[in-house]
Amino acid sequence: MSQWKKICELGDIPPLGSRIVRPQGGEQRGGDIAIFRTADDQVFALHDKCPHKGGPLSQGLVHGRRVTCPLHGWNIGLDDGRAVAPDVGHCTSFAVKVEDGAVYLAV
Amino acid sequence: MAKPRLVLIGNGMAGVRTLEELLKIKPDHYDITVFGAEPHPNYNRILLSPVLAGEMHVSDIILNEYDWYRDNGITLHVGKQVERIDRVARKVIADDGSEAPYDRLLIATGSTPFMLPVPGNDLPGVIGYRDIKDTDEMIEAARLHRHAVVIGGGLLGLEAANGLKLRGMDVTVVHLGPWLLERQLDEIAGRMLQKSLEDKGLKFLLQKQTEMLVQGESGRVAAVRFKDGMQIPADLVVMAAGIRPNYALAEKSGIYCNRGIVVNDTMQTYDPKIYAVGECVSHRGIAYGLVAPLFEQAKVAANHLAGYGIGRYTGSVTSTKLKVTGIDLFSAGDFMGGAEGSEEIVLNDPYGGVYKKLVIKDNKLVGGVMYGDTADGPWYFQLLKDGRDIHDIRDSLIFGQALVGDVGHAGNSKAAEMADSAEVCGCNGVTKGTIVKAIKEQGLFTLDEVKKHTKAASSCGSCAGLVEQILASTIGGAYSPAKGDSKPLCACTEHSHKAVREAIVARHLTTKEAVFAKLDWSTPNGCDKCRPAINYYLISSFPNESRDDPQSRLINERSHANIQKDGTYSVVPRMWGGLTTPAELRAIADAAEKYQVPTVKVTGGQRIDLLGVKKEDLPGIWADLNAAGMVSGHAYGKSIRTVKTCVGAEHCRFGTQLAMDMGVKLEKMLFDMYAPHKVKLAVSGCPRNCAEAGIKDVGVIGVDSGYELYVGGNGGIKTEVAQFLCKVKSDEEVMEYAGAFLQLYREEGWYLERTCHWLGRVGLDYVKGRILEDEEGRRALHGRLLDSLKNARDPWQTSREGEALKQFVPIAVDA
Ligand code: SRM
Ligand SMILES: Cc1cc2nc3c(=O)[nH]c(=O)nc-3n(C[C@H](O)[C@H](O)[C@H](O)COP(=O)(O)OP(=O)(O)OC[C@H]3O[C@@H](n4cnc5c(N)ncnc54)[C@H](O)[C@@H]3O)c2cc1C
Numbered sequence: 070m071s072q073w074k075k076i077c078e079l080g081d082i083p084p085l086g087s088r089i090v091r092p093q094g095g096e097q098r099g100g101d102i103a104i105f106r107t108a109d110d111q112v113f114a115l116h117d118k119c120p121h122k123g124g125p126l127s128q129g130l131v132h133g134r135r136v137t138c139p140l141h142g143w144n145i146g147l148d149d150g151r152a153v154a155p156d157v158g159h160c161t162s163f164a165v166k167v168e169d170g171a172v173y174l175a176v
Numbered sequence: 177m178a179k180p181r182l183v184l185i186g187n188g189m190a191g192v193r194t195l196e197e198l199l200k201i202k203p204d205h206y207d208i209t210v211f212g213a214e215p216h217p218n219y220n221r222i223l224l225s226p227v228l229a230g231e232m233h234v235s236d237i238i239l240n241e242y243d244w245y246r247d248n249g250i251t252l253h254v255g256k257q258v259e260r261i262d263r264v265a266r267k268v269i270a271d272d273g274s275e276a277p278y279d280r281l282l283i284a285t286g287s288t289p290f291m292l293p294v295p296g297n298d299l300p301g302v303i304g305y306r307d308i309k310d311t312d313e314m315i316e317a318a319r320l321h322r323h324a325v326v327i328g329g330g331l332l333g334l335e336a337a338n339g340l341k342l343r344g345m346d347v348t349v350v351h352l353g354p355w356l357l358e359r360q361l362d363e364i365a366g367r368m369l370q371k372s373l374e375d376k377g378l379k380f381l382l383q384k385q386t387e388m389l390v391q392g393e394s395g396r397v398a399a400v401r402f403k404d405g406m407q408i409p410a411d412l413v414v415m416a417a418g419i420r421p422n423y424a425l426a427e428k429s430g431i432y433c434n435r436g437i438v439v440n441d442t443m444q445t446y447d448p449k450i451y452a453v454g455e456c457v458s459h460r461g462i463a464y465g466l467v468a469p470l471f472e473q474a475k476v477a478a479n480h481l482a483g484y485g486i487g488r489y490t491g492s493v494t495s496t497k498l499k500v501t502g503i504d505l506f507s508a509g510d511f512m513g514g515a516e517g518s519e520e521i522v523l524n525d526p527y528g529g530v531y532k533k534l535v536i537k538d539n540k541l542v543g544g545v546m547y548g549d550t551a552d553g554p555w556y557f558q559l560l561k562d563g564r565d566i567h568d569i570r571d572s573l574i575f576g577q578a579l580v581g582d583v584g585h586a587g588n589s590k591a592a593e594m595a596d597s598a599e600v601c602g603c604n605g606v607t608k609g610t611i612v613k614a615i616k617e618q619g620l621f622t623l624d625e626v627k628k629h630t631k632a633a634s635s636c637g638s639c640a641g642l643v644e645q646i647l648a649s650t651i652g653g654a655y656s657p658a659k660g661d662s663k664p665l666c667a668c669t670e671h672s673h674k675a676v677r678e679a680i681v682a683r684h685l686t687t688k689e690a691v692f693a694k695l696d697w698s699t700p701n702g703c704d705k706c707r708p709a710i711n712y713y714l715i716s717s718f719p720n721e722s723r724d725d726p727q728s729r730l731i732n733e734r735s736h737a738n739i740q741k742d743g744t745y746s747v748v749p750r751m752w753g754g755l756t757t758p759a760e761l762r763a764i765a766d767a768a769e770k771y772q773v774p775t776v777k778v779t780g781g782q783r784i785d786l787l788g789v790k791k792e793d794l795p796g797i798w799a800d801l802n803a804a805g806m807v808s809g810h811a812y813g814k815s816i817r818t819v820k821t822c823v824g825a826e827h828c829r830f831g832t833q834l835a836m837d838m839g840v841k842l843e844k845m846l847f848d849m850y851a852p853h854k855v856k857l858a859v860s861g862c863p864r865n866c867a868e869a870g871i872k873d874v875g876v877i878g879v880d881s882g883y884e885l886y887v888g889g890n891g892g893i894k895t896e897v898a899q900f901l902c903k904v905k906s907d908e909e910v911m912e913y914a915g916a917f918l919q920l921y922r923e924e925g926w927y928l929e930r931t932c933h934w935l936g937r938v939g940l941d942y943v944k945g946r947i948l949e950d951e952e953g954r955r956a957l958h959g960r961l962l963d964s965l966k967n968a969r970d971p972w973q974t975s976r977e978g979e980a981l982k983q984f985v986p987i988a989v990d991a
């Protein structure tokens with residue numbers, strides 16, 4: 070069963086930016102998770118691995134509800150983890166919520 | 177609130193393209209209804225020729241399947257012809273009685289084939305060539321009958337004749353003009369074309385006037401009789417003598433027409449609620465009959481229908497290509513020449529089957545015809561559209577882009593001759609066959625669309641020229657490169673780099689939010705293409721007012737290191753002028769060991785690269801290097817990279833100037849300078865040029881009496897030799913001239929334009945005018961450069977402080 074874990078304050082993620090969340094136990098648990106903050110303060114979390122060739126999405130550029138992968142420029146939807154057409158692929162997304170300015174991740 | 181209603185009459189290429197453009201920039205704005213007289217969804221009319229020739233099937237040429245209409249909530253009436261527009265009640269009425277009310281109406285009824293007014297023109301077996309029905313009828317006739325006559329030796333007529341011939345008919349083309357395609361070709365090219373078509377088995381009767389079509393016993397057409405009494409057998413007559421804009425419906429409804437529906441530059445008719453696009457339109461007195469200009473119209477109409485009100489259509493220069501396999505022909509603009517003040521350059525090689533003619537006026541290319549070798553057609557067309565001054569490349573212009581070594585990335589091989597299996601894009605491994613297939617099956621019309629769907633030309637871009645040629649040879653006259661300075665910056669906007677840059681300065685915009693709002697961006701916060709560009713324009717236009725936005729920088733510039741394929745980073749400390757010390761080397765060695773750097777490499781830029789550093793280790797390794805007096809080498813930025821030097825007069829027996837010293841001074845002056853693209857310099861102590869100054873953005877070569885300055889070199893994707901700017905005497909002058917040149921580039925270059933591309937666009941003469949002839953201006957430029965760099969700080973230092981540090985620290989959670 071997953072549970073909500075407080076990970077940081079909203080202010081710790083820059084608007085249109087992201088941070089890396091590293092679950093203890095690292096790779097065995099699937100590796101890093103990227104959390105993103107949009108211009109309107111929505112927060113999303115994706116597996117930090119681009120469906121194309123595994124690029125770290127946390128290092129991408131966030132715009133609207135998308136992030137552009139830093140390696141070869143695929144666009145990935147923040148809410149569903151799906152690559153924007155014509156590219157095809159998808160990466161795992163995680164539930165996140167913001168309460169009283171704090172960010173919680175379902176782990 | 178109910179949505180406003182938009183009705184489109186004419187389910188063809190221009191109308192549906194307008195809807196696509198509209199949905200792209202403002203989805204969900206209208207309730208859309210479409211009426212189309214043909215019983216098909218929108219298809220690519222252009223490709224009826226390959227269908228007739230048996231190279232494609234009707235199912236291959238559908239552009240928008242029924243699903244597309246459904247997915248976009250569009251009500252589609254196929255096989256229904258609109259009979260009446262009630263402008264008072266604002267509704268349209270179709271032939272089956274169905275009605276649709278509108279708030280905005282778009283008319284795109286295309287055109288109809290011109291049927292020669294001769295007796296017998298309505299006999300069975302006499303048709304025009306316009307739609308799927310006509311094509312089917314021709315294919316059927318070819319199965320049952322033998323003799324075909326095509327009236328009209330224009331593009332359409334020749335494509336029809338070629339197709340019928342391939343389907344086994346005996347075909348004669350009858351043409352009134354003195355040579356074929358007289359509206360596209362001059363006489364020499366026309367005759368060469370006729371010869372190769374005759375070799376394929378077609379027959380021609382030129383300067384023949386048709387008197388009547390003779391009926392046979394079956395009731396079907398049987399022969400064509402000419403004014404001079406000659407008569408030839410014909411079981412099928414295809415009229416391809418021209419098209420007439422189809423504006424009867426509009427005219428009948430009281431909309432002002434004059435050989436077409438008259439529209440203004442926003443594609444609006446005299447009734448402000450009604451817009452019109454396509455072949456049915458008369459814009460500034462011209463009705464276009466090719467797809468490229470119609471698509472430009474579609475874009476403008478969509479913009480106004482969306483309520484943005486910015487685009488204007490000001491007319492198009494068109495180019496044509498004949499889509500007959502094995503025949504290469506291209507023409508554009510005013511190719512006949514002979515006008516006052518115009519000159520011609522002709523290359524005629526009848527044995528090699530190549531003919532080229534270029535028409536030049538006031539040092540600009542105004543037209544051209546090519547036959548037999550059209551590989552450079554798109555390049556000439558781009559020069560023509562951009563109105564680029566060609567006097568500097570005039571001597572070799574006729575030999576094409578490969579010989580001129582022009583700006584931009586040439587595609588040197590001939591697209592049409594390449595095998596399908598040949599690799600076009602080396603970065604992404606895309607073959608010609610894949611590109612052609614995508615163009616045909618997905619209905620792609622622009623380089624951007626091809627990039628998106630195939631990934632070709634989407635990495636280093638060096639094959640873009642070749643991809644454009646493939647596009648041009650696959651879709652013929654439908655291809656139109658955007659005018660260089662009006663290409664939209666990205667999909668978020670209609671505005672070009674030029675327009676955005678100018679607006680930022682003229683309207684004093686200092687934040688990205690202001691740019692998005694004032695220039696009607698279609699996305700809330702841009703994308704990975706426009707945000708970095710705008711951020712650069714802001715900080716370079718208002719260095720002391722605008723704040724740099726880290727989230728608008730791509731990762732390398734945000735983390736001040738180069739991201740690697742495995743997500744680690746590389747660290748390149750600056751070595752001023754390529755010089756280092758034992759102490760620096762020791763500190764680098766220590767840092768490499770401490771952080772377990774897997775690879776240490778000497779770069780092509782005379783310094784040392786530590787590759788494979790983890791992101792969270794960056795602040796630490798930087799701190800160690802900073803402590804040893806080293807700073808960022810900016811090996812990652814659209815910024816000053818390196819100033820390479822040779823040993824110079826300090827040591828070399830041939831050296832005339834202190835190259836190392838000069839190089840270090842330049843590099844210190846430019847430290848932390850951002851630019852539209854990366855900037856590299858080199859200083860050599862004598863003309864032997866061991867620092868390779870000839871391929872740098874600014875190259876400095878010491879000579880006995882001072883220094884020679886070269887600008888606009890590039891050693892990358894396409895090597896460009898730097899051009900001589902001037903000779904100066906002192907070190908101070910080198911700094912001032914080089915600084916002024918770079919500042920001009922910083923202020924006027926477009927994002928991602930290297931100096932060589934910028935120089936190719938504005939011309940060396942312009943730069944000389946600003947740097948050499950305007951002494952005060954030069955000093956001012958140099959002054960502005962120094963002013964914008966007066967607060968330069970090492971980004972490695974600043975990134976280790978405060979908020980900036982956060983990006984390097986992962987958040988740990990126990991899960
Ligand atoms: C490290 C280095 C190769 C080396 O080991 O020597 C290098 C590495 C890269 N070059 Fe380069 N270039 C390096 C010298 C060059 C040179 C030679 C030079 O500077 O004298 C050139 C040709 C000269 C020129 O630029 O005119 C060069 C022309 C390019 C180009 C083509 C630029 C063009 O305008 O055509 C690119 C692509 C781009 O910038 O868009 C590029 C892009 C790249 C990138 C940044 C690709 C990328 O986006 O990731 C490479 C990063 C590798 C990495 O993982 O860190 N690199 N690159 C060199 C670093 C020099 C330095 O000390 O700063
Ligand atoms: C065989 C062929 C080859 C061509 N090759 C090229 C080429 O290589 N390059 C190039 O640039 N161009 C080419 N063209 C020209 C190009 O196809 C046209 O310029 C383009 O299709 C015009 O678009 P449009 O939307 O204005 O008209 P159309 O595409 O003709 O669309 C108009 C539509 O409106 C419908 N319509 C008309 N009146 C009504 C009404 N009252 N109610 C409902 N529907 C109505 C018509 O049935 C038609 O479907 C070619 C044309 C043909 C026929």
Ligand code: SF4
Pocket residue numbers: none
């Ligand atoms: S370092 Fe330069 S040449 Fe080498 S693979 Fe990377 S981009 Fe290509």
Ligand code: FES
Pocket residue numbers: 119120121122123124138139140141142143
């Ligand atoms: S790894 Fe993300 S686009 Fe290639």
